[in-house]
Amino acid sequence: MNIYIGNLNYRVRESDLQQVLEEYGTVESVKLIIDRDTRRSKGFAFAELPNENEAKNAIEELNGAEYEGRQMVVKEATPRR
Numbered sequence: 001m002n003i004y005i006g007n008l009n010y011r012v013r014e015s016d017l018q019q020v021l022e023e024y025g026t027v028e029s030v031k032l033i034i035d036r037d038t039r040r041s042k043g044f045a046f047a048e049l050p051n052e053n054e055a056k057n058a059i060e061e062l063n064g065a066e067y068e069g070r071q072m073v074v075k076e077a078t079p080r081r
Contacts, residue, residue, distance in 0.1 A: 001055035002077040006044040008032075009068035014045070016068075021047055024061065025054025046077055 005017060014030045021027045028048040035042050049055035055076075063074040 001049055001052050003047050003049065003055055003059055004044065004073070004075055004077040005047060005062075006073035007070050008041065008043045008045065008072065009070050010041045010043055012041065012045075012068055017045055017047065020062070020067065021049065021058055024058035025049060025051050 008017075012032070014032045017032070018027055018030045021030065026049065028050050030045060030047045032045040033042045034040065049058060059074050059076065062072055065072055065074075
């Protein structure tokens with residue numbers, strides 16, 4: 001399952017998110033979205049968790065949780081239109 005993680009502190013790195021998500025199961029990939037002009041984080045990321053139950057548990061536990069001083073928004077990612 002592909003999940004969206006938003007409202008992240010701009011200092012958070014992909015490796016930080018990977019560690020947090022691995023507490024809930026196997027993490028296939030984490031992609032932090034970077035502004036191509038400033039080369040800084042845009043404050044959100046996408047992660048791929050192959051096990052749907054683990055992904056749903058991570059969403060339930062992490063949505064609204066405080067991380068690096070900000071309340072994360074975690075939900076199932078919707079496909080681009």
